[in-house]
Amino acid sequence: MKATDLIGYSFSAMRERKLRAILTIAMVVIGAGLMTALNGMTTGMYQYIGGQFGTLGANVVMVLPGMESTMRINEQTASVIRRINGVKIAVPYVQQTATAQSAGATATVLVTGSDQRYLNDIFPTLKVEEGTLVAPHDSIGIVLGHSVAYPPDKPTPFARVGGVVVISFTTVKENQQVTVKRSFIVRGILAEMGTSGMFLPIDRMAFMSLPAATAFFGTAGDYSGVNVIATGSEKAEQVASEIRRIYGRSFEVYTSKTLIQLIENILGAFSVFLGSVASVSLIVASVGIFAGLYTSVMERTREIGLLKAIGFKKRGILAVFLGEATLIGLIGGLLGDAVGAGLGYGMAVIAGQVRSQVTSEMTAGGPSIGYTPPVYTLENFLFILAFSVAVSMLAGAYPAWRASRLDPVVALRKE
Amino acid sequence: MQSQALIRTENLTKVYRIGSIAFPALDHVNLEIDAGEFLSIVGPSGSGKSTLLNLLGALDRPTSGRVFVEGSNLFRRNENQLAEFRNKKLGFIFQAHNLLMRTSVLANVALPGVIAGESRAKRTKRARELLEKVGLGDKVRRKPTELSGGEQQRVAVARALMNEPLIVLGDEPTGNLDSKTGAEIVALLKSINEERGTVFILVTHNPEVANETQRVIHLRDGRISHMERIPG
Numbered sequence: 001m002k003a004t005d006l007i008g009y010s011f012s013a014m015r016e017r018k019l020r021a022i023l024t025i026a027m028v029v030i031g032a033g034l035m036t037a038l039n040g041m042t043t044g045m046y047q048y049i050g051g052q053f054g055t056l057g058a059n060v061v062m063v064l065p066g067m068e069s070t071m072r073i074n075e076q077t078a079s080v081i082r083r084i085n086g087v088k089i090a091v092p093y094v095q096q097t098a099t100a101q102s103a104g105a106t107a108t109v110l111v112t113g114s115d116q117r118y119l120n121d122i123f124p125t126l127k128v129e130e131g132t133l134v135a136p137h138d139s140i141g142i143v144l145g146h147s148v149a150y151p152p153d154k155p156t157p158f159a160r161v162g163g164v165v166v167i168s169f170t171t172v173k174e175n176q177q178v179t180v181k182r183s184f185i186v187r188g189i190l191a192e193m194g195t196s197g198m199f200l201p202i203d204r205m206a207f208m209s210l211p212a213a214t215a216f217f218g219t220a221g222d223y224s225g226v227n228v229i230a231t232g233s234e235k236a237e238q239v240a241s242e243i244r245r246i247y248g249r250s251f252e253v254y255t256s257k258t259l260i261q262l263i264e265n266i267l268g269a270f271s272v273f274l275g276s277v278a279s280v281s282l283i284v285a286s287v288g289i290f291a292g293l294y295t296s297v298m299e300r301t302r303e304i305g306l307l308k309a310i311g312f313k314k315r316g317i318l319a320v321f322l323g324e325a326t327l328i329g330l331i332g333g334l335l336g337d338a339v340g341a342g343l344g345y346g347m348a349v350i351a352g353q354v355r356s357q358v359t360s361e362m363t364a365g366g367p368s369i370g371y372t373p374p375v376y377t378l379e380n381f382l383f384i385l386a387f388s389v390a391v392s393m394l395a396g397a398y399p400a401w402r403a404s405r406l407d408p409v410v411a412l413r414k415e
Numbered sequence: 416m417q418s419q420a421l422i423r424t425e426n427l428t429k430v431y432r433i434g435s436i437a438f439p440a441l442d443h444v445n446l447e448i449d450a451g452e453f454l455s456i457v458g459p460s461g462s463g464k465s466t467l468l469n470l471l472g473a474l475d476r477p478t479s480g481r482v483f484v485e486g487s488n489l490f491r492r493n494e495n496q497l498a499e500f501r502n503k504k505l506g507f508i509f510q511a512h513n514l515l516m517r518t519s520v521l522a523n524v525a526l527p528g529v530i531a532g533e534s535r536a537k538r539t540k541r542a543r544e545l546l547e548k549v550g551l552g553d554k555v556r557r558k559p560t561e562l563s564g565g566e567q568q569r570v571a572v573a574r575a576l577m578n579e580p581l582i583v584l585g586d587e588p589t590g591n592l593d594s595k596t597g598a599e600i601v602a603l604l605k606s607i608n609e610e611r612g613t614v615f616i617l618v619t620h621n622p623e624v625a626n627e628t629q630r631v632i633h634l635r636d637g638r639i640s641h642m643e644r645i646p647g
Contacts, residue, residue, distance in 0.1 A: 005529045016517040302512055309474060309509075310574070311502020311530045313495050408474045412509065 001316055010323035017296065024285075024292045025332045031282030032336020032388045033343055036381070038278050040344035040374030041351065042271035048372040049263050055193055055200060056256040057124045058233035059088075061240045063226040064252040071250040073223045081228055084242050086235035091118045094213040095224040098169040100148065100206065102159040109148050109206045111167060113213020114227075116143070121229045123193075123202060131161035131188030139212045142167070142184035146192040147203040159186050167206070169217070182216055184208065282388065286395035289328055293321060293399035304403055305411025318404040325396025326389055333388030337381045344374035420447035420483075421581065421614060422471065427480035429466050429637075440466040442637035443480065450581075451612040453605060455625040458634035464618045465586060467634065471616060472505055472584045473497045485581075502530050506575025506583035506613075510590040513571035514559040520546065520570050521555040527577040538577075545573035549603060565596035572603060576613070585617040589624055601627045 014021040063081065065073055073092070081090040093114035100109045116133040120126055134141040142165060150157050159165050168181040193202045214221070228243070230236045236255045243253050254262070297304070304317060312320075352371030429441040441463045448454065456464050469475040470482060473489060482489040484504070492500065501507075506527075514523045521542050528538030546555050549569040551562075559567050568588060575583045585604070589597030601617075601624055608615050617624065625631045626645060633640045 001530050001532060005535075009529075012517050012522075303515060306509075306513065306515075308498070309472070309501060309507045310527045311498050311578075313498040316498075316530065409469050412474070 001312075001319070006319055006323050007327070009320055010327050013296075013300075013320070014324055014327065020292050020296075021328070024288050024328050025335070027285035027288045028282065028328060028332025028388050028392065029336045029339055031278065031285045031391075032333045032384050033340035034278035034281055035275065035384050035387070036337050036340025036376070037344035037347050037374070038271070038274040039380050039384070040341065040376045041348050042267060042274070043377065043380065044344075044348060044372045044375040045267055046264060047375050049267070050260060051194070052200060053256050053260050055123050055125055055202060056259075057122055057229070058256055059230040059236050060122050060256060061228040061230060061236055061243065062252075062254045062259070063228060063243060064254070065225070066247075066250045066252055069250040071247070073226055073251065074221050075223075077247075077251075078223070078226050080246065081226060081243060084239055084246075086230050086232075086239045086242075088229045088231045089118055089121070091115055091122065091227045091229065092210065092223040093225060093227065094210065094217055094219050094222075096169060096213075096217050098167050098206075100144075100158075101166040101168070102163065105151075105154070105158055107148055107151065107158060109145070109167075109204060110201060111206045111208065111213065111217075113208045113210045113217075115210055116207060118227075118229065119207070122227045123200075125193065126202065127191040128188050129191040131186070134187050134207060134209050134212075136209055137211055138187070138209045139215065140183070140185050141187040141208065141212070143188040143190060143207040144186055145190050145201075145203045145205045145207075148206060149186075149189040161186050161189060165206075167216070171218075180216070180218075184212075279387075282391050285332070286391045289325060289392050289395035290399065293325060293396050294402070296324075297321065297399045297403040300403075301406060301411045301414045304406050305408045305414070308406070308408035309412065314404040317406075318400045321400035321403050322393060322396050325392045325400065328396075329389035329392025330385070332392070333385040336388060337384055340384070341374075341376055344376070348372060348374045419449070421450040421452075421485060422446075422448040423483045424471075425481045425483070427467070427470060427482060428478050429463075429470065429475070430478040439637050441470070441477070444637070444639060446632065446639065448614060448616070451608070451614065452630065453608040453615045453628050454630040454632065455617045455619050455628040456632045456634060457619060457622070457625050458640075462634040463637040464634055466637075468584055468586055468616065468618050471582075472507060473501050502527055503578055504581045506577070506580040508568070508571045508575050508583065508585040508588040510587040511564075513574075514567060516558065516560050518558075519555065520551065520557050520559060520562070523559065523570055524573045524577055527574060531578055542573070542577065545576055546570070548576075548607075549573045563596075564592055565599065568592065568596075568600050569603065572600070572607075576607065580613065582614040582616065585615065585619075587619060588617060589619070589621060594623065597621070597624065598627075 063073065065071070075092070078090045078092045081087060091114055093112050095110065095112045098109060098111045100107045115136050117136065119133060129146065134143055144159060149159055163186050164183050165186060166181055166183050168179050170177055170179050190202065228239060230239045240253045240255050240258070243251070307317060349371055356370035424444055424446045427441055427444040428439065431438045431440055444467065456467060458464050470477055476490055489500070521539065524542040524545055525538040528541065543552070543555060546552055549572050551566060551569055551573070554562065554566070559570060562570065589600050592600065604615050605627060607613055617628065619625055629645060631643045631645060633642065
């Protein structure tokens with residue numbers, strides 16, 4: 001028997017029990033569709049995060065205050081780090097969320113004060129679009145990220161080079177809430193980085209000199225962190241472990257690689273959870289396939305007897321029923337890929353809304369991660385298709401085996 | 416070679432067991448069937464007619480005894496070889512429910528050719544010729560459900576002939592038909608037998624059908640009680 005004839009035969013049998021076939025295929029579509037959608041969403045998320053940290057130089061080591069430690073980062077820390085073998089330079093910075101006002105408009109910005117001569121070492125792709133960066137001891141200059149200067153949702157620019165912006169922040173002094181305000185002159189505007197999300201939102205940041213930020217925020221020599229630039233990207237891990245060796249768990253030390261890994265681990269656990277939910281639905285579908293095919297074998301006993309009488313071999317009968325299971329998996333998997341691709345977009349929109357609400361609460365109205373489009377890869381589509389076919393064939397194996405083992409004499413006696 | 420017979424059974428015995436009780440359905444049957452014969456097997460219910468037909472049709476294996484077809488021991492073959500034997504050398508016509516209702520008459524007739532791995536063009540051509548032969552040349556695209564009982568049996572006849580078998584086995588082929596339609600089917604089988612020399616072995620209850628055959632084998636309690644030749 002030829003393969004094309006076999007497929008034709010299986011197909012005609014499915015058409016005879018149309019509703020059952022459609023329902024069984026629908027179960028596979030739901031399972032495969034969920035897998036496709038969730039996979040696409042997490043892949044999209046991965047790519048988004050990878051892109052966010054792509055702006056961070058591969059030779060950068062970030063040193064941040066420890067989560068369970070009161071030890072502060074200051075100039076002494078920076079000078080200890082500078083002496084470590086493989087360190088090119090250590091750039092301390094002060095960072096705080098603040099409000100910027102200009103010509104009646106306000107914006108929330110993440111203000112960073114650091115020596116801007118090394119900005120390009122930390123963010124290799126960063127470019128100045130207009131004006132210049134701020135000199136190391138400039139106490140009134142500020143550089144604005146692209147979407148601070150040109151808010152994407154407004155027709156007019158927020159500020160121009162040479163203009164004045166008022167930066168303010170609220171702090172508590174002697175149990176009183178006080179707002180600290182100061183005017184800065186815009187020295188430059190950065191080119192768009194495309195990273196306005198939660199991690200390193202350069203487009204939504206403002207940069208000033210370290211002394212200016214220290215004085216303005218009154219941080220009294222404490223730094224928010226130190227960006228360490230290693231002499232090469234291969235040295236970054238070595239430098240990071242040396243810093244960890246010196247300070248133990250007092251500070252958090254990340255390279256761009258470990259940072260991505262950390263976030264991917266968290267995401268990975270989440271996507272494993274989502275993935276298992278989706279695969280459970282496919283396994284439920286396999287029970288449906290099993291029940292459907294088993295019933296079919298019972299109903300078609302007479303047919304199986306006839307087929308054996310006219311010369312079908314055991315493996316021919318096996319192939320007919322396995323062929324049906326395979327067709328169910330194939331059609332269900334293909335439709336699932338297509339339906340899931342659409343579903344992924346819908347789910348990403350909803351997930352984006354929830355996420356932007358949560359993350360903007362986390363950053364007090366600051367940058368947040370909103371909608372990230374799902375990303376689909378050919379391998380993913382093929383994997384889900386193969387998985388659907390495999391699950392269907394596995395579910396069809398026993399009914400098909402039963403059918404092939406039917407005694408033709410007994411089968412033919414059935415009317 | 417002991418004999419020139421096309422089919423020869425040697426002490427063919429089939430015993431069914433239900434628990435500890437043994438029922439001999441067929442008891443040392445010795446039978447020779449020559450090429451070109453048109454014969455019938457008759458006998459009361461439970462006499463072993465169907466059992467004999469199932470064994471001659473290689474659908475079942477005997478408890479003991481042998482069947483030789485064209486001089487070779489049939490049950491020496493394994494299951495796949497038996498399936499191939501059924502496909503190439505045998506045709507079956509059952510009392511009813513012979514056909515796949517979902518596919519066309521043409522596809523039903525061509526099915527043995529599909530199993531044999533014949534090309535679509537070749538098997539369609541042959542199936543058409545056979546349907547023409549049984550008088551259904553104008554109904555090849557119909558579904559079996561759209562045909563009368565007699566027409567459905569004609570389709571079954573055409574399918575039985577698809578792979579040009581040596582032997583066609585009929586298990587009450589007219590059992591579900593009125594006597595006029597039944598007689599027409601028997602006449603059709605007879606004409607094919609005369610034209611092609613295909614052996615027909617028909618199990619029947621109906622003396623009118625048996626009287627149309629050349630030889631009638633009477634079974635009783637699993638044994639051949641007597642044989643009669645019908646003068647043609």
